[in-house]
Amino acid sequence: MTPRLDDLLIVTPHPSGQLPADVLREMLGDAAFDTPRREAFLRRLFTDGDLYTDLIYALPGARYVQAPWSRFAVDLNRHRDDPADNGVLKRTTFDREPLYPPGFTLSAQAQETRLRQYWDTFDTQVAAELGGARLMIVGHAMAAHGPALGHDRGAPRPALCLMPGTPDAPTFPGELWEALRVACADAFAPVLPAHLNRVTVGEPWATDTLSAAHQARSGVPAFGLEINVALYTTPDLRPRDDAMRGLNAAFGRFAQAALRLLPDV
Numbered sequence: 001m002t003p004r005l006d007d008l009l010i011v012t013p014h015p016s017g018q019l020p021a022d023v024l025r026e027m028l029g030d031a032a033f034d035t036p037r038r039e040a041f042l043r044r045l046f047t048d049g050d051l052y053t054d055l056i057y058a059l060p061g062a063r064y065v066q067a068p069w070s071r072f073a074v075d076l077n078r079h080r081d082d083p084a085d086n087g088v089l090k091r092t093t094f095d096r097e098p099l100y101p102p103g104f105t106l107s108a109q110a111q112e113t114r115l116r117q118y119w120d121t122f123d124t125q126v127a128a129e130l131g132g133a134r135l136m137i138v139g140h141a142m143a144a145h146g147p148a149l150g151h152d153r154g155a156p157r158p159a160l161c162l163m164p165g166t167p168d169a170p171t172f173p174g175e176l177w178e179a180l181r182v183a184c185a186d187a188f189a190p191v192l193p194a195h196l197n198r199v200t201v202g203e204p205w206a207t208d209t210l211s212a213a214h215q216a217r218s219g220v221p222a223f224g225l226e227i228n229v230a231l232y233t234t235p236d237l238r239p240r241d242d243a244m245r246g247l248n249a250a251f252g253r254f255a256q257a258a259l260r261l262l263p264d265v
Contacts, residue, residue: 003259005061007134009220010255011126011210013067013076014140015054017046023073023114026106027099045070047237048094050141051229056247057139059255063129067122072099074118077138077209086149088119094147126214135259136222138163138210139251144230146204158198159231160184163208163224171208171215172223176261177201180223183261187254191246196230221262225251 019042024032031037054066067076071090078088085091089111092098100106106114130136142161146152162184164172172180178201185199208224215222232243 003256005059005255005259006063008059008255008259009063009065009126009129009133009136010057010059011065011136011138012050012053012057012140013122013138013210014050014071015052015066016068016070017042017049018068019045019070019073020118023069026104027072027101029101044093045072048072050139051233051237052239052244053139053141053227056141056227056232056244057137057251058248059252062255063133065122065126065129069118074114076119076122077140079209079213080115080119080123089114092149094143094149096148126210127217130214130218130220133220134262136211136214136220137255137258138208138222138224140208140224140226141229142204142226144228150204152204155204157204157226157228158200159192159196159228160188160199161203161205161226162199162201163205163211163226164201165207165212165215165223166202169207169212171211172221173262179261180258183257184225184254187257188247188250191243191250192231196228 019027024038028038028041049071058064071077072093075088075090080088082088089106090099142157144157146155146157162181164170164177164180167174181199181201188199205224205226211222211224214220227247229237232240232247234240
């Protein structure tokens with residue numbers, strides 16, 4: 001029996017390279033009116049995001065929530081009160097380059113306004129779409145190697161990483177993790193090259209913050225999926241269209257397999 005895709009909510013929190021104009025001005029100042037500099041800056045933010053995940057994870061018939069703004073405006077896959085440099089309101093890129101001019105400080109009031117406008121709005125939208133769903137998948141992409149800001153700095157990364165939580169705090173039933181990994185490996189096998197075909201659970205990350213937060217509130221099983229950008233981009237991070245089409249089809253196969261693993265309610 002083919003599962004109903006409208007039982008699935010897909011969330012993509014990081015595909016955008018765009019900033020609200022007020023945030024762009026805070027980061028660039030008057031240089032926001034310098035088109036080459038502005039475009040280069042936004043391109044950099046885009047390539048530090050989850051490139052083209054809006055397309056790779058979009059499945060006709062499934063529920064879908066896509067973030068409109070860059071993670072460098074507000075990171076929607078962080079807890080609302082995460083104050084770290086790489087937290088909800090980031091102060092540097094993943095290469096530890098500052099996002100704001102020297103001496104700039106975002107006031108407590110400005111932080112709360114940004115969180116209320118963007119983080120709260122997205123959180124409410126995801127919660128609303130989860131009503132009646134049987135599964136949520138949060139779609140990400142990861143750099144081929146760990147960045148300067150990462151815990152796995154410089155380390156090569158797998159082709160795909162499933163993030164179903166930890167044994168003590170699973171967001172997807174722990175007894176199904178190995179079956180989920182096998183289903184993922186089988187679905188993506190036709191599009192994975194021999195040199196980049198490893199599918200992991202919990203490496204380099206075990207938990208997706210959005211999955212953990214919304215599963216705890218709603219009870220709907222959830223997990224995150226990371227796709228290595230080397231599978232579908234050139235070395236200068238331009239898209240390879242046929243590779244993206246193949247990954248989208250593979251994700252469709254995997255999403256149906258993941259739904260089949262869950263017991264009927």
